[in-house]
Amino acid sequence: MPADLARTVLEACARHPDRVALLDGLGRPVRFSALRSRVLAVAAGLRTRGLEPGDRVLFAVPPSPTSLALALGVVTAGGVLAFADPRAGEAVLTARAALLAPRWAIAASPVHALAGRPWRRLGDVTHVRVGPWLPGVPRTSVSWRGVSCQRRGVADTERPYSSVDHEAYGDHDAPALIIPTSGTTAAPRLVVHSRAGLGAGLAAFAARVPFGPGDVVHTDQLMIGLPALAGGATWSLPALGARASRLGRVLRRRGATHTFCVPADVETVVRGGLPPGLRGVLLGAAPVLPGPLRRLRAAAPDAELLAIYGMTELAPACLATAEEKIAHTDGGAEGDLLGTPLPGVDVRVVDDELRFRAPHQAVGYYGTGDESGVADTQRLRRRAADIASGDLGRVLDDGRVVLTGRRKDMIIRGDRNIYPGLYEAAVTDLPGVREALLVGVPTPAGDEHVVLAVAGTAPSAATVRRLFGVDAPDEVVVLDELPRGGRSRKPDRAALRDRLTRR
Incomplete structure (x- = not known):
């Protein structure tokens, strides 16, 4: 079955009734x-x-x-x-x-x-x-x-x-989970997963990261906590509003053997210290660069450091060790090594874009103009026959995957994916705003500094908070005109990002 x-x-609950499942x-x-x-x-x-x-x-x-x-x-x-x-x-x-x-x-x-x-x-x-x-x-x-x-x-x-x-x-192949991803305010894009697909994802992850009884996994990530439970390990949940600077103390107090960290928090976590018994640190939700990995390796010399690559439609897709990623960069190779695909994950490159197929991929998207919505599982499955990642890359002879760039507009800040299309139209509708672009400027930690650029009058701070919520930009800049490019003279997101990077 x-x-x-x-x-x-x-x-798993029936197999381990007397063990601690959650903290x-x-x-x-x-x-x-x-x-x-x-x-x-x-x-x-x-x-x-x-x-x-x-x-x-x-x-x-x-x-x-x-x-x-x-x-x-x-x-x-x-x-x-x-x-x-x-x-x-x-x-x-x-x-x-x-x-x-x-x-x-x-x-x-x-x-x-x-x-x-x-x-x-x-x-x-x-x-x-x-x-x-x-x-x-x-x-x-x-x-x-x-x-x-x-x-x-x-x-x-x-x-x-x-x-x-x-x-x-x-039906275990029917939709069970809907997770938001890119889109516009008027028509947000929603990814649909089935129970069977999610179960296959747990199995694929467990084949590479086998948690078991006695392990204590500290994370707020569902697709790490659930494999921990499936293996009979204890899932330790962070307190609401937990600070990265206190992670080491929490891990020590809980007896954690494994934890998850976003790259942007590595510096803070390292300064706070990590317990000596830590056996594994998983990193993801943003590009994992060699610099933070080196600092984390020095702070946790005995822990296995694993970088996870995935997307809303397919998580996880690839894993790489810290040693692999550092060796790739130190050897002068181009791009960021994403690592080895998980069992069952097939990767191919079409027009320089990485495309994926796997048993645990999404069955499709909800709200794509089809009134039957998630009820038509077969149609959803056909639409999702191949997952276009929006990332540029190549596949090495040994099967490992390398990222060389990003085609999609998504911004990554901390553990959040921010999609400009969700907000730019709403900002442009504000009085005094002619045009608006939301871009991410890379930081040394692999995170992105989120900048809202407007032509016209800057919206008030209260308006920005109301429209963006937790995705509010780090900075608002006012320009006479937004950069333009191409025959159609559309606002040029790449040129704006380059201009803000060189400030």
Whole structure:
């Protein structure tokens, strides 16, 4: 039987009932038996309240044992989980909610106050809140505990094992997860994954990074934490708002064996110190350059340092060790070594662009002008037969992949992908703004300094915060005219980036 996200995790819970599955933000343990019981209780409760396979569930709950149980419960019940970042700008949230037309919305109580109108405007939606009722939360909302078919006071281990419980409702090839990626404010692009594809991704990652009982993996990354659980390891969750400077102390206190770090945080993490027993550090979400790797190697000499390359449509795709990447650069070779493709990942180059195909790739995109949406899985699968990465590169004779440039406009800052098309139209609509471009200027750490360039009048700081949310630019510059190029004299993003880099 093919791998399946929900079943893979639930079977791991059944194999290791007495081991610690999770450490929450405060370091409190949750056992595998408790996690399994909560997931199944949520799934049963949602179906009792009317959730049908294929129902889209807008989801905005910060990482925690509760959010994991709810997310896995939705998938097990046959729902389609659609992540929504409440920190995004109002225009983006409104557009995505309108496109998805969810039947359910599960959100932490503060989200309604933080995200504002987009959540309150959702029509004909069953609202599930996590936390107490607060002003702004719909009065018709129900507590997640009220949804869960788990009685208070009943021990988690009292739920008997049944393999039937681990079979999620609906077709395991049907959509299960929707994650936002590039697009415009009017028509955001949303990537669709199936339970089977996500399960295959866990298996591919585990084949290269085999977590097991006794390992403690500290990360907020879903596609690292879930493989840890599948292997019987403990997933340690950072506290909300955790600072990179304190990572070493948290790892030491939790007894962590592995952790995840974005390249932009390496300097801060190294200054804060790392525990001597650390066995592995995973880096990703942005280009991983040799400089930060050298500094991290000096701070954690016994740890395996692995750079992960992937994209929303296919994560992960390739892995490279620190030694491989440093040797590639020191040898004078061109480009950034992305490493060896994971098992099952096929890479080819078309017009200098890297294209990927793998069992764990997305089945397609939602909201591409087809009213049948995610219901037509076969059509989605045909559309996603080959994943165009938007990255330029080549494949070496030994099968390893090298990145030589980027074709797409995406900006990478910290652990966030920022897509200019989501915001530029909204900025241009502001009074006094004739044109706007959002670009990323590379920094020595491999991060990007985000600059909004406008021709006309600069928007106020409050307006920028409202439109961009957490993706707000680091700097706003006003120019008489934006650089132009080509026969059509369109604003030239590359020329603007070059001009700002040479300042």
